[in-house]
Amino acid sequence: MNVDVDLAPLREYLAAEGADGYLIDDDASDADQRYVSGFTAPDPYQTLVTADGVHLLVSGLEYGRAAAEAGADSVSRRAAYDYQRLVAEHGQYEGKLRTLAAFLEDHGVDALSVPRTFPTGTADGLREQGVAVTVEPEGIVTDIRATKTEWEVERIRASQRANEAAMARAEELIATADIEDGTLVHDGEPLTSERVTEEIEVTLLRHGCALDETIVACGADGADPHDRGSGPLEADELIVIDIFPRDKETGYFADMTRTFARGDPGEEARRRYEVTHEAYEAALETVAAGVTGADVHGAACDVIEDAGYETLRSDPNTETGFIHSTGHGVGLDIHEQPSVSPSGGDLEPGHVISIEPGIYDPAVGGVRIEDLIVVTEDGYENLTEYRVGLEPTTDARE
Structure with missing residues (x-):
């Protein structure tokens, strides 16, 4: 309560x-x-x-x-x-x-x-x-x-800790898989999106959380921000993992996305990852009480457009590039106020928001990086304690 x-x-x-x-x-x-x-x-x-x-x-x-x-x-x-x-x-x-x-x-x-x-x-x-x-x-x-109490922030923080455990398990599976004929293999079987999703769900249950669905999307699947992913995971491809669980007792959600590649996804994919990381950092640096969600979204768009990629700001009809908003409020709903988008209003202390820029193209795959933060008077506190990196490891949590 x-x-x-x-x-x-x-x-x-x-x-x-x-x-x-x-x-x-x-x-x-x-x-x-x-x-x-x-x-x-x-x-x-x-x-x-x-x-x-x-x-x-x-x-x-x-x-x-x-x-x-x-x-x-x-x-x-x-x-x-x-x-x-x-x-x-x-x-x-x-x-x-x-x-x-x-x-x-x-x-x-x-x-x-x-x-x-x-x-x-x-x-x-x-x-x-x-x-x-x-x-x-x-x-x-x-x-x-939309404005969270300290009690609520702590509930969301706890959900994000569970989320990080699930992400670490997913990353571990990818990092320790063998590669056979370009496919990731674990325990002698192809490592599929479904297998990773199952491990995510089991880990979350052990931490008191659950979810209806998650995203483990490889290659072209990851170029659709809401494609859940299916089938074997491939080496040398971008793999987007987006987990948004809810604590079963308190009802508060968490949200986090990381993008991995086992092997070499190619120069263009790596560049897109770097640009997305820069956009993510620029958005975070813009966050403070009194700044608008539109300002934060604009900071992410600036970086992505300057790198030569389309956004919905530069081309409202684009189907590739940065094709969604930078973030949204998270609480008892996974998507709630405030909005970190072209129409986003003033951010206030206690607002809990995601920061999640991305770049998408079926020919290359998708990249998205997402943290969950709480707005403070002079900036933000990051509720996410999980490293950002393209190469998967077995020791990802800070």
């Missing part, structure tokens, strides 16, 4: 709009729900923010755990509002609405603000119950989440 959540901006909005409360109706896969409630459940539950606190409405199944774990001022059972009787008399949909309306009335809520993702059916049903419902269009909770 993040005990330092500051919902003052949301409450100021509610007061300005004349709303009595702000309601989230979702399960904990919604990052705003998890953040505000300090609770996780696989089924939807309701979190109400009012001037006097945060109030949860949960099923009887979740009540005991919510009462013990949630970061809320009060937790109510649906049974307290005759939920089962209302469902029996009016059906599931109407029963839920009447229960929710009674819960809102209990907390003095006549006018409600809801997030953009709020269920339309629930909003319409509450209006029929006499509750005024308006959508909060700015994503205030998402913006609040």
Whole structure:
């Protein structure tokens, strides 16, 4: 539970709009729900923010755990509002609405603000119950989440340590593989993207993290930034490994990318790696509170364009070169605010962002280097303690 959540901006909005409360109706896969409630459940539950606190409405199944774990001022059972009787008399949909309306009335809520993702059916049903419902269009909770507390930074740092262990295992496999007819071979079998991915997943599980998918992409596959990769890994080719796990207990993500080559990928590939490294360093050097995400992205583009490669800034239609933004916020979502892109706004102390320039071309392969950092008043703190180098080793962690 993040005990330092500051919902003052949301409450100021509610007061300005004349709303009595702000309601989230979702399960904990919604990052705003998890953040505000300090609770996780696989089924939807309701979190109400009012001037006097945060109030949860949960099923009887979740009540005991919510009462013990949630970061809320009060937790109510649906049974307290005759939920089962209302469902029996009016059906599931109407029963839920009447229960929710009674819960809102209990907390003095006549006018409600809801997030953009709020269920339309629930909003319409509450209006029929006499509750005024308006959508909060700015994503205030998402913006609040962008600035991390010290507690959150430490959770992300822990996730990145697990990430580094997984990256080290992947790099070790590549570094220790034999080369047979241009293919990497381990334990007498071709070393595949799938095998490396499996080892990454196993390592993360041992460190309390998990992921739905990762990127281990070799050669032309690596020239597509979101190609997950498949099949045998080849010598003399660029191999992009991008791992973005989530801590299973805290829910906070990490993110890191390294590019390796076992053997000699050629002069042009090495040059692209060097230019990407220079762009990564230029972006890092630009980061500070008050600098915009656009400034940081521009610093990376400057280096890449000066080296003779296209970017989306120099050619919005290019399919090769630097074809994505320099970074993004990381927290309870893998992609969240702030943006390190042409539209990125001011960076603030506590923003946790990735820095990940890259250069891509199917004829050469892909290069990407990514660290995870937290913005400070006068610069940044790197949450990543993993060396940057093209040649894989068995001792990569600093």
